[in-house]
Amino acid sequence: MSEYFKGIKQIEYVGKESREQLAFHYYNPKEIIGGKSMQDHLRFSVAYWHTFTAEGRDMFGVESAQRAWNKYTDPLDKALARADAAFEFMSKLGVKYFCFHDRDLVDEQETLRETNKLLDKVVEHIKGKMKESGIKLLWGTANLFAHPRFMQGAATTCDADVYAYASAQVKKALEITKELNGENYVFWGGREGYETLLNTNMELELNNLAKFMHMAVEYAKEIGFTGQFLIEPKPKEPTKHQYDFDVANSYAFLQKYNLDKYFKFNIEANHATLAGHTFQHELRYARINNLLGSIDANMGDLLLGWDTDQFPTNVYENVFAMYEILKNGGIAPGGLNFDAHVRRPSYEDIDLFYAHIAGMDAFALGLKIAHKIIEDKVLEDFIEKRYNSFKEGIGKKIVEGTTNLKELEDYVIDKKVSLPKSGRQEYLENIINQYIF
Amino acid sequence: MSEYFKGIKQIEYVGKESREQLAFHYYNPKEIIGGKSMQDHLRFSVAYWHTFTAEGRDMFGVESAQRAWNKYTDPLDKALARADAAFEFMSKLGVKYFCFHDRDLVDEQETLRETNKLLDKVVEHIKGKMKESGIKLLWGTANLFAHPRFMQGAATTCDADVYAYASAQVKKALEITKELNGENYVFWGGREGYETLLNTNMELELNNLAKFMHMAVEYAKEIGFTGQFLIEPKPKEPTKHQYDFDVANSYAFLQKYNLDKYFKFNIEANHATLAGHTFQHELRYARINNLLGSIDANMGDLLLGWDTDQFPTNVYENVFAMYEILKNGGIAPGGLNFDAHVRRPSYEDIDLFYAHIAGMDAFALGLKIAHKIIEDKVLEDFIEKRYNSFKEGIGKKIVEGTTNLKELEDYVIDKKVSLPKSGRQEYLENIINQYIF
Amino acid sequence: MSEYFKGIKQIEYVGKESREQLAFHYYNPKEIIGGKSMQDHLRFSVAYWHTFTAEGRDMFGVESAQRAWNKYTDPLDKALARADAAFEFMSKLGVKYFCFHDRDLVDEQETLRETNKLLDKVVEHIKGKMKESGIKLLWGTANLFAHPRFMQGAATTCDADVYAYASAQVKKALEITKELNGENYVFWGGREGYETLLNTNMELELNNLAKFMHMAVEYAKEIGFTGQFLIEPKPKEPTKHQYDFDVANSYAFLQKYNLDKYFKFNIEANHATLAGHTFQHELRYARINNLLGSIDANMGDLLLGWDTDQFPTNVYENVFAMYEILKNGGIAPGGLNFDAHVRRPSYEDIDLFYAHIAGMDAFALGLKIAHKIIEDKVLEDFIEKRYNSFKEGIGKKIVEGTTNLKELEDYVIDKKVSLPKSGRQEYLENIINQYIF
Amino acid sequence: MSEYFKGIKQIEYVGKESREQLAFHYYNPKEIIGGKSMQDHLRFSVAYWHTFTAEGRDMFGVESAQRAWNKYTDPLDKALARADAAFEFMSKLGVKYFCFHDRDLVDEQETLRETNKLLDKVVEHIKGKMKESGIKLLWGTANLFAHPRFMQGAATTCDADVYAYASAQVKKALEITKELNGENYVFWGGREGYETLLNTNMELELNNLAKFMHMAVEYAKEIGFTGQFLIEPKPKEPTKHQYDFDVANSYAFLQKYNLDKYFKFNIEANHATLAGHTFQHELRYARINNLLGSIDANMGDLLLGWDTDQFPTNVYENVFAMYEILKNGGIAPGGLNFDAHVRRPSYEDIDLFYAHIAGMDAFALGLKIAHKIIEDKVLEDFIEKRYNSFKEGIGKKIVEGTTNLKELEDYVIDKKVSLPKSGRQEYLENIINQYIF
């Protein structure tokens, strides 16, 4: 078996002062933060598609990278080489989880039967790799967006055969996710939406989408797959409108179709911002509804209108994300999956290391700072006081639901109601800076 | 009683060819379209706040208009004059509905008791005007956003006294809406959201918001108000994040808190686009969920990031809106409320006429064109064919929910699945143009 | 030679009432509008890349279309077949111009010498086709963005060899544009910008870009190419920031580097909106600075943040575009190039016809309506009156530059300055609607 | 004279570890960074309008704050009280500069003559305050946007009288800026643009704008005002389109009208992002063109589409801003003016301190980190190497302008051009994080 990342040794923690760049400056996997190791807090995962399968194509240009492991003509040779490279990379990087779409592992063949046959061989190979390395599967999924048959949707297609094909892919993807002890299964509906309402039966499509998910839930029970089902919302791109627009939109869908007990959310930073929300907003909303499942850790460029999927190097964002995760009691069985790709000009293999290290260090900082903020109850104490009028008297009755409009009117009809306490946003932002720097 | 709009006569329908501008070219109230008069289809309403109360202030400049009816010092004098002007305007324009916030009618006084006393006098006056003119109340609402006490929310404030005050305002607004036979009651939560998550207990705020709405529903029952409750979603502005972000977000809220049987939506075009949706998308989504209640008819500028509330002169948008309304079987008991204000440089009284005429004519065109498109089943037939694979065989089983992943896999495992039919977007856009022009 | 578009006959004008869709309803090439044929007003052009070379790939999916003419393995066979298909398509459509990038015509080979050799053969073939069909070249350009060597810019690359390669491509592209009597030559700097300022010497890059353009101007003189040089601005995508952000930005560049006498602009609707401008704004700004050269006729989706390059079916936009073109005295030697591609689900060959027909009809409408608006001096008369205070007295002195702050102060120091005339935006929008419908 | 900020003492530097919040943790005015005190590097300025004149109004709500100094009925009383409060605030805060619009100082009166008379008294008072406190005027400007007469522009109005009035205001503003030894004079053209092109003569308006600026330049010469003239670009809001869209747009204007030798730019962070640029982009572009004059130090919310003018607490942004300023050799005679206002819920007087402290500390961090990055030549060395192919051979000829397309073609015609060096964005972002944290 060839070594793909020659000259690169195990990435080690070297501490803040070192200027060695193939090393961690903040991420120290075994370091204990609040009773748990950084590694267990963060549960980092590498995304098979961005790091091993794709090679830097964009809308205006062909692939900028040429990965040695992708150069094989025979699909199985390529798939196995790719898996070897993947496990070498993850081992050297010290990441303990990965995620994949079925089609990341091996190219699609003429028929589904042939594809599945090949897939089984690759899965077998990967199983060995996992055992050998101790690396685990965070989640699996099916790619229901790249093939032209899905151009008008998979579960929301206008074509029943395409729907059947997508269903069969999900069946197989569930099987291999189970086979590899995947801890979650994700639905990202990249083509589940519409290009134009002029040709769309939205009601039928949404009904079909709900049935698709119910069938998946049923089949999981049947085969004993007990991982968590996750929806990954995104508002648009490639589709003009995607049905799983954001967490709240999708929550409306789950409730309507009685799916809310089976699903949580895989929240991606860049998808949050494309939907007009901060990453923290989506995490918070999911958290308070007990829907926070897993995270696609990346960052977007808010001046650009597409999914740039950048490595998450903005520490502010990571502090706020880790704040929500810590308040959630952790992210397990989910994790932090780097659904991020190197910029097209960062085309060398070594950039894959630099990029993941940058993201891991920036999230390690996020964890440490968020932990300290929570430990010191900086925000908790402020918030406690801010709402304290709801702890007694009329406020308590409001919260408990034991009052009504008449009583409330009586309470204020002649009262001089004073202004609420100052929101102190700038004060709080300044304190956060003092924790960060 | 003074005449405010001197020299302006009743606005009449003059037909397409005339170049008279204080006249309708397309809106012919009694003209029958598909068995119903244009007037009954469109149910136009004037927004009290934009047209009679506000005077053209923006973030960087003071009022550009000086309305004669707002020049009184005594609050009651001003309120009565404003009502007189309003009914003169609506009568001359030939609009049969209006909408208001409590504070549009009369300025707030020292105590709620005093304000309500004054309000009663104005309502009494308006009641007479309504009787006299035959103009009706489409909906009422409470202004829970302008006063500084609401700077951090009303139903989602951090201060129990403020919550009580807001509740009392809603109580009174419900009473006067009932008194004036209002057909709907609207909640627009302009301050129900947050400026920063750093100081926010989102869970408590959302719980309180749900309780607020339940109390309103209870009180309506108590006083026998049988109008439709409506939520008007908006994603942001003035608040950084508003809880009623869009229709789907709010639908998630309604379902979670068992409010979905009491509420529908008042959908505003400009709010839809601020949330990243087309107006038609919001209407469609509401329609297929039986949630389409009423409409704030305006338009935004998609190159600007704030709520410009322009008069809806874009006929394309109006065609697609009327398409959804017609497919909904009409908009009643809702209507088309012009939540729109003249541009700040259109500061003359006569501009209020020009602007409403522009919006009414553009919606009349929308109605006529949409009706023709539906009558000819242009889109219906296309859509019917597009999805016809779901009418029999495996497609039928999918729709009926009588299949499963295994059967679907068997169906496609060796099948050569062909591509779905072309979506034909450009073809359809071209046909729509042929209907429009 | 095969016929590629079997069963499709010459697209003819059938008039407004017909429901035949492989026909023009508004575009009547020989119809005279204001003394010039529609064909000469509009100077439509087909974009080689979108219509003949590309096949519907997007960021999340592979090609949806499979064009018969692109199925050849041998590059020359493919190139010749593609040209045949192109001329068959344009002839049947009745479009008299086309545009290309060097690499649209034929695939790049191992060395530039080999590529150019092949290119010469294709150009020879195309020359014959042009003669035969009477179809002309609106403009040529070089593709300096798709190959990985350009990942960090072409004229603004960090690598001198890449710069040299780009220069050589421009040289050849100028030669073949001249050979084919191209009327313009376009620079679209899709990679001329930066991904991150962290690694960028902006000053050096801009200096190099200016030198690049000067060399092109010099070489054009040398070979006697007298077509118009055009810059096509775009703010971003694929690059994070593109130097030719918008017309005004690029005009600053041209002035600084003394290039303004050699260049005009090729303005694309979707690029305008990505830069935060209306299409009309960019056209107007260019027009009043005598910089309006040519047009990439398409439309964007303002709710999406990337270049959707849709066929321009929005008649409003086309009216305003044609208004500027008519006020410019026409667009020649530029034209209206459909830099637009069919939606990915519109993957059938016939959709190429439907889409171009939709764009052509919608622009024909734009022309007819804009012509009428100008003929009736609707806006001209209004504007004339609006600014009439600048025609005499102090206003005249201001315009003529014969006054100063002191005199102006004296003029107003004790004066009660009244408000300017109402801007009457809604009134004007309404009148425009009366012209459109 | 009353003390307005009772109980607040001089804000002192207490260092990173203290949790005292009415204190600086990073801003230590006399601390020397790279041979210059922090105070001299940063040249902080308080914005009179946001901090002393305005009181927290927004589009949907009235003032949330009630400043004691604004409670006077008599305009002069109010103006003097406001000035007293301003100088008390700035003294306690330790800021050495301020900026104002003419109308921030005192309310407009019936005639310009009366306003100017009052203004003279206030200026006299402020002059005394300045002398006493050592606080200086960074820049003055005229408010040509708030009064209704400017609703359709000031220098680009459709009304000559309005133009004259604006001119007279600029004359007076120049005089008082000179009187107070202002180091710069700013033009922010908030209404210089259009609401709709339908009623706009863009060419006339731009010509008039240029004449306006030339008259100001002339008058400055006449009275011996030697401060720097600055344009502050903003793309929109309140106007639909503002002519000074961004730095490059305005640079095109300055060049066209031969104004480029008299003007530099006052660059605001939030205006940069509204125009689709990063703050650093605008600073960099200005810097390399020797146009960087001064800074309006704030930050925007990129998920909101309006000018939020928040206090600049994002340290990343401040690092990149200070990087450009240091590379510029400093910002003098400009400074860092906090064109920022407290959030509406931060309505207490003490929030004015918290907010400015937050901004000052965050910029002090920016300075320290940027200085270290430059000192270590982290980016400089990388960039130097990245472009080193332009230092000799063909690259040198390119840079020197001594080659041409033919020579460049010869150079590459048979050459295998390799890919440029990796851009290493993630690697660089990671290193920047190591400097920041």
Ligand SMILES: [Co+2]
């Ligand atoms: Co993702």
Ligand SMILES: [Co+2]
């Ligand atoms: Co993404």
Ligand SMILES: [Co+2]
């Ligand atoms: Co509304």
Ligand SMILES: [Co+2]
């Ligand atoms: Co609105």
Ligand SMILES: [Co+2]
């Ligand atoms: Co283009």
Ligand SMILES: [Co+2]
């Ligand atoms: Co484009």
Ligand SMILES: [Co+2]
């Ligand atoms: Co500013």
Ligand SMILES: [Co+2]
């Ligand atoms: Co600002």
